[in-house]
Amino acid sequence: MAPPVQDVFELRGIRKAFSDEVAVDGVDLSIASGATTVLIGPSGCGKSTLLRLLLGLVAPTSGSVTFEGSPVDPTDALAQRRRMGYVIQGGGLFPHLSAEGNVTLLARHLGWDADRLAARIAEVCDLARLERGLLGRFPLQLSGGQRQRVALARALFLDPGVLLLDEPLGALDPIVRSDLQDELRATFDDLGKTVVLVTHDMGEAAFFADRIVLMKDGRVVQEGTFDELDGAPADPFVTRFIGAQRSHVVR
């Protein structure tokens, strides 16, 4: 039997330049299995690009990304992507499909039969705390929080080993945000999956993270638990970033 894979993602010497700017500038990072890793940093620090590199949505300019031991090739990442659930900022729900249509889209494409679909719908609705009665509605008929739950249910549908979330709570108002934050952590705990979450909010990072990766200008400034970052900052920027957001930190 092969030894269990400890690190789900391995990034080696990753550099990603777009035509007019360098988004990621030399990142080496391992993302551990079964833990929640939060990528955080000010806007434009490269955290969302890093998430897209994990999914193979963009190709690195140089360096390599491996997922469960095999390289991620953006031109042929379909099978790998199906083992990752992705919740894009704002949900990315397809407005022409009902909530159910969104949630089941890939499974229907893969030819699942009605019984299997129905059973899995019930499971993901529970996991994502999504009311079954909302399944027939279109995205424009749902509130922000409901849309986020649908997006989560869609990401979980094929039971992926990895869940990648880009600012999942970003667009929500504070009360909904607080409720959903609790639910989301409960979901992560239920699932025991590898989670990579992108945020710019240190409070959120501290709330979710087993491990925080703080980024600035396309580089990793420091990685560790919140206490490590808070107690032994590697750089004055770490102190400033935590300090500026200290009032939000709720643990």
Next chain:
Amino acid sequence: MSARLWIVGAAALVFAFVPLTSEREGPRVGSKKFTESVVLGDVLAGLALDADVDALHARELGGTRILFEALLSGEIDVYPEYTGTIAQEILAGRDVSDLDAMRAALAEQGVVMSKPLGFNNGYAVGMREARAEELGITTISGLASRPDLAFGFSSEFMDRADGWPALRDAYGLPQRRVAGMDHDVAYRQLQSGAIDAMDVYTTDADVLAFDLRLLRDDREHFPLYEAVLLYRDDLARRAPGMVTSMLRLEGAIDEARMMQMNASARIDRVPERQVAAAFLASDLGVKIEVREETRADRLRRHTLEHLQLVRLSFLLAVLFGVPLGVLAAKRPLFGQVALGVVGIIQTVPALALLVVLIEPVAALGLTGVGSGSAAAIVALFLYSLLPIVRNTCEGLGGIPDDLRESAEALGLPPLARLIRVELPLASRTILAGLKTAAVLNVGFATLGALIGAGGYGQPILTGIRLDDYGLILEGAVPAALLAVVCQGLFEVLDRLLVPAGLRTSRSARTG
């Protein structure tokens, strides 16, 4: 959604292929787009009927080029032509100084020329009698001293070798205000004084009706235009009785008789079929029964012809345009080229496109209902492409990045992304493109009549020729109505095909 798509698709296919016009087998008579040719065409059809051959008369197909091409390709079997036209235009550049040489040259192309029918319908230059009197002009040479005069010539006369350029050189005419215009329009311009002289035919009824003075061709410049029949050499084998019967016209019509028939049709508004029947009865002792089409019959026929043009060209445009638009959206470089090309096609004047297409379309062996309709369908197809390709490309290009990325991140392969996500999201824009194309198509299709494709353009053309506004409206009004119906049909399709989630307004949002 997908069930509806299937239903709509199936309905479209049924609509596209259910036969609208019954193809008539058997010989076809053609005629050019002027009264005399149409009357002669009806006379020929009557003579065929007298020989128990039910020959279809494809009326008012267009000019010489279109008729002769149609004869060569077998879309028609016989049509009336003039020796001058044959020498100058059909056999241009060959030495055909006499009728025998002409006959031999035509035979090489599988075409037989009859003996002259008895009248000369040559070119002449005509002025209003009063105006000519006032200026003291009786001959074409007389025009040379009046460079201020304005001429309005038929487009064919303007361009052809034996037309205006030759006339100008032969008489040293100095006039600069020389415009090409429809022959029937020129008569009205002449009446209003906008032009002083125009080309007329020597058997033209309007010479009498408008009180024109024909200027004497004092240098004998214009060649003779003796009427003859041109027919395919295989017609004698396929319908020998018809050939024998129609050759009874040889030497049977003199100028006065022809002008009389033209006047009867043009001025007294007697339908050409009846003029032809009257001639056959009185001059050749041939009795045929004329069943004149009622307005409802005509409307029905023109509607079916028009739908035939629109549906095939539109369906082709959708089948090619949507995939082309998808490709254009996926491959930006290709997209620029494709949109550029279909854009350029759109700028080609419709008539030019129609005429240019006749030969290549015939060479491909495509024919249709009536001569030239395949060319018309191809032209309409090309015209319909731009809005479809452009809207498909824009609709796909306008999909927000986060949705595109979501679909990709889910792990859907490219084709599934296109079908399940991108096309539904772009459906509204694509349908709007189809609607634009269909409405434009209905309008453009009226031009099909210029090359003999029939449709609502036919009564418009005939109406212009006969100066009959009622007839013009008989084409223009239904064409406009059909465009409105098309518009409405696409509103319905929008309801059926655009996913409900895209039509849900934000105000309906709950929770």
